[in-house]
Structure formats: structure tokens, C-alpha cells
Amino acid sequence: MARIFARCWCFVAHESEIPEPGDYVLRYIGQDQFIVVRDEDGQIHVLFNKCTHRGSTVCRVEKGNSSHFRCPYHSWVFKNTGEWSGAPYRKKAYKKLDAGSWGLASAPHVDSVHGLVFASLDPDAPTLDEYLGEMRWYLDVLLGLNDTGMTTIGEPHRWRVPANWKSGAENFMADAYHVPSLHRSAEDVGMFPRIETGGAGPQGVSRHVYFEHGHGMIVNNGFLPPPWHTSGYPPEIADTFQLDRLTPLQRQFVDNHSATTFLIFPNFGLVRVPAAPHPDAPPAVFTQLRQWQPVGPDGITNWNWTLGWKTAPEGLNEEAYVAGLSMHGPAGILEQDDTVVWGGAPQAGKSVFARKSGMR
Structure with a gap:
């Protein structure tokens, strides 16, 4: 602390x-x-x-x-x-x-x-x-696409997890490696098609980017084909973006890439991916802010905010909200995968045998 x-x-x-x-x-x-x-x-x-x-x-x-x-x-x-x-x-x-x-x-x-x-x-x-450093460049392309910006939708969700805050932080900063294996069930039930190409497997398109002061992010090659445009958003949202606010390099990033997750050290993250808000619905790109608040070496409170564009039609923000909770909410399918395995580190850290055997 x-x-x-x-x-x-x-x-x-x-x-x-x-x-x-x-x-x-x-x-x-x-x-x-x-x-x-x-x-x-x-x-x-x-x-x-x-x-x-x-x-x-x-x-x-x-x-x-x-x-x-x-x-x-x-x-x-x-x-x-x-x-x-x-x-x-x-x-x-x-x-x-x-x-x-x-x-x-x-x-x-x-x-x-x-x-x-x-x-x-x-x-x-x-x-x-100064603390954000190069991360500020990416905040502009993720949250600064127009002068009205984004707003929180509803209250932040909070739930307790028997894990250490560092597990959540590392997971969002630099661990696309776990996606194809830990989250395989999401593909099995049809929520995350071709999950191998979205993770760090041999066909993966994710890249890890690291910054000074402990920040980092996972970048992908964009989400969805037309008619979705500009980081996977439909025209009703994308047409409100003021891309002339960006530098040429930032515009190139917006047109061709997106961030899956990022971490601003020590414990603040963002996730932006598409998900279907309900069966047979087209994917909706959602944005969530995440925080892993320590309540001891083996406990955290997960905080979860959903953001929507102020210029977006209300229905589209609602779909993004539901889509986000289906993946990364207290009962989200990916969230349950993550929080089950994060509990291993503090348990091993308290183990007498783990210390005697030199487990790192």
C-alpha cells in the first residue's frame, strides 16, 4: 500500500x-x-x-x-x-x-x-x-473520438473475488496467452467464434504493447467487417466521431486496430470487445472500465463501469451494456473463467510446501 x-x-x-x-x-x-x-x-x-x-x-x-x-x-x-x-x-x-x-x-x-x-x-x-506517458496517445483514440466523449451507464458493479489485485492487472495488461485455453467455452457455446485467432495462439492477431511506469495493453487488428466501421462501431455511432481531432498515425490506428484491454498501473483497466447482447443479435462493441481494489493479499473487490458514447442512440448503448455484462460482468461468461483461476496465486503463496520447494 x-x-x-x-x-x-x-x-x-x-x-x-x-x-x-x-x-x-x-x-x-x-x-x-x-x-x-x-x-x-x-x-x-x-x-x-x-x-x-x-x-x-x-x-x-x-x-x-x-x-x-x-x-x-x-x-x-x-x-x-x-x-x-x-x-x-x-x-x-x-x-x-x-x-x-x-x-x-x-x-x-x-x-x-x-x-x-x-x-x-x-x-x-x-x-x-507524465505518468501516463505514451498511454495518453491511446486514450485519445479510445475515448476522445469526439468532443462530447463517453458517459457511464448505470452504477458500477462490484463483487468480491478471492484473488490478489496483481492477477487482474496482469491479465488485462499482457496476457492474451490465456484466451484460447481458459475461455474456450465461449467459443463452444457460440459467443466467441474463432477464439484462437483473437488470442495468442499460432493464428492470433493480438499484440502486446508495453509502456513506462508499468502500463500496457493488448491490441488487435480490428473487430468487425462493414457495415460496421471505425473500431467496430455501426454508422449511427461512427458518423459522430470527429476524426480530424486525431493525428494521421492515430487515424490509421482507429481505422485498422483497436485495443482489447489495457492497464494503467497499478490497478485500472479497460476492455473493449464485441459481443452479442442476446441470441441471434449482431455483435455490439462495448467499453468497460475495470478496477481491482485490494482488500488484503488474498482478496479484491472487482469494480466494473460500462461506458457509452453520449452521441449514440440510447438503444445502441443499452445493447452494448447488455453485451458487456454477458462477457465481463459479475455473472459474465469470461469473468467467471478469470476469477476462478486467479485464486491460485494467493493460495500457493501461503503454502508451506510451495516455499520449501522453491516455487516462484
């Missing part, structure tokens, strides 16, 4: 989750809980959810709208900027209290890119752009 999560830039929310002044959600960096809130001036703050008086949890509701937060222990009140606002019997009990020193602790760095809000707890951290 100290060496990685307290030093890296970590994803905390999508801007569309807190669109109005006062909107907030509760999120985590490592195992610490924060209030991600938009203040009355529209600025986003990431506030440590602990009262500066006695350490009690200040906000106990997962999401909402509030101009102030009140600690239930002694009723200390804080503005949604984190500033200390008041307390009972202030004039009698706290005559010399310096209000400016008792606000909620906040992340020293908060920034966003294409609606993705990140925070860093390290005062000496590089800028977000």
Missing part, C-alpha cells in the same frame, strides 16, 4: 458520475476511502473520508449530493471543498482553533483525462500526463 498505491496515480471516478455541484461518490485508493466530490464551483476534490478530530468516518453514503459533510461523532462540519466549517459550541470549546488547519485531508494531486479522474497521494508525483 505504501510503496505502490500511495505513490502512483490511481483512478477514482468518471466525471459523468458527479456531473452537478455537490455530487459525490465514495471510492478507494489502495485500502483508504475517499470522497470524490464536485464543489460549488465545479472543481473536483478527493477528500480522505476521516474526520480530523477523532478519525471517524465522515460520509457513510455511497453517493449523493451535499454542500457539506458532518461527522456523526461530534458533529464537526466540513464544506465539500474539504474546508473546516464549524462545530458545536465552537466559541466556548475552540476559541483558538485555526480553522484552516483542521479541514479534511485531501489528495495533493487530482487531474482528469477524457473524463477519467485520477488522484495521487504523493506530493512529489509527476503530472498525470
Whole structure:
């Protein structure tokens, strides 16, 4: 927690989750809980959810709208900027209290890119752009295809998995190798035709791309033939893209390739693949944000957001939502494959014999 999560830039929310002044959600960096809130001036703050008086949890509701937060222990009140606002019997009990020193602790760095809000707890951290490095180039071609961007659809799904967060992160960054074997059942039931060519087998078309700071992605040669265009989207969506926003190389990537998954280190991922929303329906390309939140060395909470293009017809976003959950939701066919095998590493790591035998 100290060496990685307290030093890296970590994803905390999508801007569309807190669109109005006062909107907030509760999120985590490592195992610490924060209030991600938009203040009355529209600025986003990431506030440590602990009262500066006695350490009690200040906000106990997962999401909402509030101009102030009140600690239930002694009723200390804080503005949604984190500033200390008041307390009972202030004039009698706290005559010399310096209000400016008792606000909620906040992340020293908060920034966003294409609606993705990140925070860093390290005062000496590089800028977000410096941390992302070349990954920023790919975020432009995945999430910045028009000036309206993408929005979350519904609430994030969450479920517990007996695994270590590193298994989920590595799976999305650099492991197309597992797809033809672990996910073979998806082809057997007709959900993922020719899975061998989508993985890392002898006919595979996936490529691994690695970046500085531990980021990485799996790139494929595009999803679907016409009439689907531009990274597999139908004309109703593709025609809203403003491709002149891209450089020539980015345009070439959009026309010929797509990202299957990526990881922004340490624990934030994206998956974009096609799937059928229901039997006999044509494939729909879905976009999901993923996060593997550690709850110990052998436990994680999977977080899963579905994104839709703001310019897309509502029905198409709904189809993408259903398609995504069928593959990578709490009961998704690929998700169940992954989470079953991820549990092996922490079990082996606790094994006496594994250590005695030199198992790495």
C-alpha cells in the first residue's frame, strides 16, 4: 500500500458520475476511502473520508449530493471543498482553533483525462500526463473520438473475488496467452467464434504493447467487417466521431486496430470487445472500465463501469451494456473463467510446501 498505491496515480471516478455541484461518490485508493466530490464551483476534490478530530468516518453514503459533510461523532462540519466549517459550541470549546488547519485531508494531486479522474497521494508525483506517458496517445483514440466523449451507464458493479489485485492487472495488461485455453467455452457455446485467432495462439492477431511506469495493453487488428466501421462501431455511432481531432498515425490506428484491454498501473483497466447482447443479435462493441481494489493479499473487490458514447442512440448503448455484462460482468461468461483461476496465486503463496520447494 505504501510503496505502490500511495505513490502512483490511481483512478477514482468518471466525471459523468458527479456531473452537478455537490455530487459525490465514495471510492478507494489502495485500502483508504475517499470522497470524490464536485464543489460549488465545479472543481473536483478527493477528500480522505476521516474526520480530523477523532478519525471517524465522515460520509457513510455511497453517493449523493451535499454542500457539506458532518461527522456523526461530534458533529464537526466540513464544506465539500474539504474546508473546516464549524462545530458545536465552537466559541466556548475552540476559541483558538485555526480553522484552516483542521479541514479534511485531501489528495495533493487530482487531474482528469477524457473524463477519467485520477488522484495521487504523493506530493512529489509527476503530472498525470507524465505518468501516463505514451498511454495518453491511446486514450485519445479510445475515448476522445469526439468532443462530447463517453458517459457511464448505470452504477458500477462490484463483487468480491478471492484473488490478489496483481492477477487482474496482469491479465488485462499482457496476457492474451490465456484466451484460447481458459475461455474456450465461449467459443463452444457460440459467443466467441474463432477464439484462437483473437488470442495468442499460432493464428492470433493480438499484440502486446508495453509502456513506462508499468502500463500496457493488448491490441488487435480490428473487430468487425462493414457495415460496421471505425473500431467496430455501426454508422449511427461512427458518423459522430470527429476524426480530424486525431493525428494521421492515430487515424490509421482507429481505422485498422483497436485495443482489447489495457492497464494503467497499478490497478485500472479497460476492455473493449464485441459481443452479442442476446441470441441471434449482431455483435455490439462495448467499453468497460475495470478496477481491482485490494482488500488484503488474498482478496479484491472487482469494480466494473460500462461506458457509452453520449452521441449514440440510447438503444445502441443499452445493447452494448447488455453485451458487456454477458462477457465481463459479475455473472459474465469470461469473468467467471478469470476469477476462478486467479485464486491460485494467493493460495500457493501461503503454502508451506510451495516455499520449501522453491516455487516462484
